[in-house]
Amino acid sequence: MTTTESDREGQLAAAGLDGQNRTALGRLLNTGSIGHAEEDADGTMRATIRIPEDELRYDPSILILPHGGDLVLTLINDDKNTHCAVLPCNGDPKFIWLVNHAKGTASINLDGPGTYYYSSTSGNDEGRGLVGAIVITGEVPDHAKLDRPPQPRP
Amino acid sequence: MTDYVDAGEAISFAQLSNVKGSAPATSAVDYERIRAAASEPENWLTYYGTYDGQRCSRLDQINKENVKRLVPAWVFQAGATGMQSGASTYSFEASPIVVDGIMYVSGPDGKAWAIDATTGEELWRYKHASPYDVSLCCGNVNRGLAVGHGKVYMYTLNAHLIALDATTGEKVWDTVNGDVRAGESGTVAPLLVKDMVICGSSGGEFGSRGHLDAFDAQTGERRWRRYMVPKPGEPGSETWPDDGEAWQRGGANCWVTPTYDPELELLYQGTGNPAPDFDGGVRPGDNLYTDSTVAVDVNTGEIRWHYQFTPHDLWDYDSTMENVLFDAPDGRKLLGHADKNGYFFVLDRTNGDLVRVFPFVDRITWGEIAPDGTVTPKVYPDEEGVPVHFWPGPAGGKEWTHMAFNPQTGLMYVPVQEVGATATRRRREFKESIPYWGAGVAVDIEDFYGFVAAIDPLTGEEKWRWRNEYPMCASTLTTAGGLVFQGTPTGEFVALDADTGEKLWSFQCGSGHHSSPSTFSVDGRQYVVVPTGWGGWIEGFLPGLLGAAAGDALFCFALPES
Numbered sequence: 001m002t003t004t005e006s007d008r009e010g011q012l013a014a015a016g017l018d019g020q021n022r023t024a025l026g027r028l029l030n031t032g033s034i035g036h037a038e039e040d041a042d043g044t045m046r047a048t049i050r051i052p053e054d055e056l057r058y059d060p061s062i063l064i065l066p067h068g069g070d071l072v073l074t075l076i077n078d079d080k081n082t083h084c085a086v087l088p089c090n091g092d093p094k095f096i097w098l099v100n101h102a103k104g105t106a107s108i109n110l111d112g113p114g115t116y117y118y119s120s121t122s123g124n125d126e127g128r129g130l131v132g133a134i135v136i137t138g139e140v141p142d143h144a145k146l147d148r149p150p151q152p153r154p
Numbered sequence: 155m156t157d158y159v160d161a162g163e164a165i166s167f168a169q170l171s172n173v174k175g176s177a178p179a180t181s182a183v184d185y186e187r188i189r190a191a192a193s194e195p196e197n198w199l200t201y202y203g204t205y206d207g208q209r210c211s212r213l214d215q216i217n218k219e220n221v222k223r224l225v226p227a228w229v230f231q232a233g234a235t236g237m238q239s240g241a242s243t244y245s246f247e248a249s250p251i252v253v254d255g256i257m258y259v260s261g262p263d264g265k266a267w268a269i270d271a272t273t274g275e276e277l278w279r280y281k282h283a284s285p286y287d288v289s290l291c292c293g294n295v296n297r298g299l300a301v302g303h304g305k306v307y308m309y310t311l312n313a314h315l316i317a318l319d320a321t322t323g324e325k326v327w328d329t330v331n332g333d334v335r336a337g338e339s340g341t342v343a344p345l346l347v348k349d350m351v352i353c354g355s356s357g358g359e360f361g362s363r364g365h366l367d368a369f370d371a372q373t374g375e376r377r378w379r380r381y382m383v384p385k386p387g388e389p390g391s392e393t394w395p396d397d398g399e400a401w402q403r404g405g406a407n408c409w410v411t412p413t414y415d416p417e418l419e420l421l422y423q424g425t426g427n428p429a430p431d432f433d434g435g436v437r438p439g440d441n442l443y444t445d446s447t448v449a450v451d452v453n454t455g456e457i458r459w460h461y462q463f464t465p466h467d468l469w470d471y472d473s474t475m476e477n478v479l480f481d482a483p484d485g486r487k488l489l490g491h492a493d494k495n496g497y498f499f500v501l502d503r504t505n506g507d508l509v510r511v512f513p514f515v516d517r518i519t520w521g522e523i524a525p526d527g528t529v530t531p532k533v534y535p536d537e538e539g540v541p542v543h544f545w546p547g548p549a550g551g552k553e554w555t556h557m558a559f560n561p562q563t564g565l566m567y568v569p570v571q572e573v574g575a576t577a578t579r580r581r582r583e584f585k586e587s588i589p590y591w592g593a594g595v596a597v598d599i600e601d602f603y604g605f606v607a608a609i610d611p612l613t614g615e616e617k618w619r620w621r622n623e624y625p626m627c628a629s630t631l632t633t634a635g636g637l638v639f640q641g642t643p644t645g646e647f648v649a650l651d652a653d654t655g656e657k658l659w660s661f662q663c664g665s666g667h668h669s670s671p672s673t674f675s676v677d678g679r680q681y682v683v684v685p686t687g688w689g690g691w692i693e694g695f696l697p698g699l700l701g702a703a704a705g706d707a708l709f710c711f712a713l714p715e716s
Contacts, residue, residue: 100159149399
């Protein structure tokens with residue numbers, strides 16, 4: 001039996017692939033929820049990302065931004081174990097410890113459009129599923145586009 | 155309500171290291187100094203060492219007699235944090251630049267460093283966070299930096315040209331210069347000329363429209379852009395279908411750094427293959443200015459002349475590789491170019507006239523080029539679904555990695571790849587950011603070899619060759635010490651006698667080489683530095699070593715101090 005996109009969440013749950021130590025040892029990468037950043041009047045984007053108890057996922061695990069730029073994240077660890085985050089950022093990645101029930105912030109700058117991954121590098125958190133994605137939507141500025149008519153896209 | 159522990163504010167990863175965060179200010183590097191770079195061989199001021207692309211140093215402390223005593227002075231490891239996008243992420247392809255004892259080098263995954271060139275100590279670092287999902291044909295790599303005007307210039311994977319403060323690594327300006335949704339990316343080492351930064355595009359495998367750009371070195375404002383595929387009505391457009399869309403997706407990217415003649419004020423830019431690579435049926439005509447050397451006026455971006463090496467390319471024979479500038483004994487200004495198609499061309503660099511053409515590889519089956527330059531294709535994928543084997547394969551008799559020219563010997567030292575491939579035409583519709591090849595391609599995984607060829611460009615004579623079991627996929631470096639340095643795919647960094655080709659020394663670096671070594675001196679001590687790494691597009695040029703040991707380190711060698 002194959003899985004269609006629309007019932008993927010249910011299929012993952014039924015197969016025991018949406019949590020730790022069920023069918024697999026950990027959880028598959030990026031099988032968590034999708035969230036959107038909010039934008040301040042000055043263009044700064046903000047979002048809160050949590051680590052739920054015993055789920056080894058960032059929530060949302062996929063954060064969508066309307067454009068590239070400055071992003072302020074509030075990071076909350078609701079788990080009863082220590083984790084961290086190494087976040088992509090222009091200039092240098094940002095690191096934050098997230099001990100049990102900890103709350104911190106990260107200010108990062110990213111270019112759009114495209115997908116950026118981050119993870120917890122503690123233990124084997126990364127291999128067991130604690131991986132997040134930041135997806136930047138939109139287009140590059142007009143001056144960076146090729147001089148040609150609009151082209152077909154997939 | 156949960157009482158959370160305050161985790162504070164995330165810190166830069168560099169704070170968890172011994173990186174100092176700043177480099178000593180070096181003496182000012184500007185256009186005049188780069189133009190005279192040969193006169194200060196203690197430094198390696200620009201991508202090829204000098205504008206002419208000779209990759210030849212006047213340093214001679216390390217020579218034929220003592221090179222056997224060469225030992226590592228230091229090793230620098232690029233390292234990795236976070237998610238990895240595959241082995242190809244971790245491969246150096248850069249040519250390190252050195253100014254007054256400070257080395258500036260870019261690595262894989264958007265990284266750049268200032269390093270103490272005598273100790274390998276990390277002084278500052280910069281990492282550009284490019285998206286993981288940018289379209290890349292050939293690995294997550296970067297071919298190097300430009301240094302000048304107190305800045306370090308880098309072109310990023312997501313096509314941002316950025317300027318960093320040379321003493322701190324902090325970003326000074328950032329110009330977006332390509333459309334990642336159109337499959338454009340940035341891998342080239344910029345070139346500083348006058349008050350401009352010259353930078354070409356990548357993305358031909360995704361059907362982009364290649365271009366070369368010049369930017370104000372102080373502000374990042376674009377001065378000019380020269381597309382290498384003409385629009386309808388522009389010169390050269392008659393070589394593309396006049397009723398189609400092929401020109402919009404024609405390739406001809408400029409993803410290797412040009413050479414430059416300051417007297418003629420011409421940039422010599424090699425251009426990439428036409429897109430789609432192997433299906434010529436959708437782009438009848440010669441397809442200018444693909445597979446060409448294009449002489450571009452540095453002041454205006456206008457094309458002064460061109461020479462196309464493989465008209466209507468059906469084999470992926472980019473001509474992006476370097477154009478080495480040298481003068482004949484009679485004073486004639488020449489240009490040497492070892493093309494992917496297996497032929498070595500000597501051109502008059504004032505006007506593009508063909509002076510000489512001759513094969514520099516053993517096996518050429520795709521076609522033939524007569525002494526007058528006439529091209530006769532013989533074997534190519536023209537029938538849907540029918541496999542066709544040809545030599546050289548799409549990586550070419552020589553890939554983008556560079557040859558060197560030593561005026562003392564009058565010889566070009568060419569890294570040669572003897573590896574073929576099979577292409578099967580499979581026509582497909584064009585879509586932005588999707589690979590646009592028009593064929594399935596498999597590079598041979600056996601029956602290959604390589605050599606360094608010492609060629610007299612004035613006669614076409616091969617004076618000697620140093621044969622290797624595997625194709626040679628890294629740049630050569632030659633010195634006034636009578637040496638030729640070359641990295642092998644199996645990890646050895648070797649020194650050859652520039653006159654005879656005899657191997658005089660080697661060191662196993664633990665990873666194949668696909669980069670460009672440079673040499674410099676500090677306080678009278680000569681060093682040779684070679685970036686290593688094995689990952690970016692191995693499947694394209696030598697899949698027979700796809701499973702070989704890989705790494706991402708800089709090795710710096712010198713003679714013992716005592």
